[in-house]
Ligand code: AMP
Ligand code: MN
């Protein structure tokens with residue numbers, strides 16, 4: 603665990619209840635390039651608050667990705683308006699640093715008097731007025747499920763389905779080690795509440811655009827592995843994005859294919875972005891190779907087994923720096 607910051611004080615459910623109860627207008631935010639947990643958390647809490655009679659706006663810097671457009675109620679996700687919203691409370695969900703909400707989203711929420719920060723990233727410094735950060739939770743959606751049920755907030759169908767998407771996607775379909783009996787209990791409860799498991803899983807996992815597989819061909823051709831087989835990586839050039847008309851969600855989860863190689867301890871995906879920055883995505887199979895700590899060396903963050911960085915290019919330089927940092931960790935771990 604990174605100790606570069608003091609552990610923030612955690613808010614109690616009662617304190618959060620007070621804020622939700624005593625205010626009427628809310629903006630819910632999540633991180634740039636949103637994943638299933640980000641959008642799922644916004645829809646889950648959003649529809650619960652709407653059912654409780656609140657005024658709610660759901661803003662994301664990059665808007666709704668195509669792969670999550672199937673989600674019930676997803677049409678409420680908006681890109682940031684140019685003027686700040688008149689809202690009392692801003693709630694950041696699934697977002698490790700305030701900056702990762704994006705500049706335009708931050709501007710949209712700038713009139714909020716109170717900030718809630720609800721998240722499960724171990725690297726979250728606690729930038730809210732009230733912070734609910736549980737790094738043992740596999741998904742922000744699971745924290746929200748616990749909050750909503752503990753406070754007796756409404757749990758409409760949109761919320762139910764969104765919690766499932768959030769938790770399923772952040773656990774790799776209930777596979778990663780952060781998945782506990784609590785997570786399966788949550789899923790069972792959602793099914794009892796009427797969730798259609800077959801349909802929702804088919805929408806999440808069996809509905810990829812063809813171009814995603816074309817991207818996979820390109821990635822496979824760039825696959826590399828260290829001589830000891832512990833680190834595997836692949837890369838994507840900006841040119842590929844243009845040629846295949848890719849959207850950011852097209853690469854979501856592909857890194858799991860290299861993480862799954864026998865002997866690989868750390869998997870890395872290098873992506874050249876259009877702004878000449880490099881996005882680095884890392885996955886580990888073993889907590890002794892803590893990729894969040896490696897990401898922190900470059901100003902990134904995340905979780906012990908899944909972390910990311912946005913850093914300066916060119917790609918070759920970023921790659922050399924990150925692969926060297928990983929190698930240092932592996933050497934010093936001595937295992
Ligand atoms: P990704 O590889 O983009 O799926 O990200 C893996 C995990 O690390 C997710 O939980 C992200 O929210 C987090 N993460 C990714 N990039 C960053 C970053 N630049 N700073 C902090 N956290 C990040
Ligand atoms: Mn996320």
Ligand code: MN
Nearest residue numbers: 639696742772
């Ligand atoms: Mn998450």
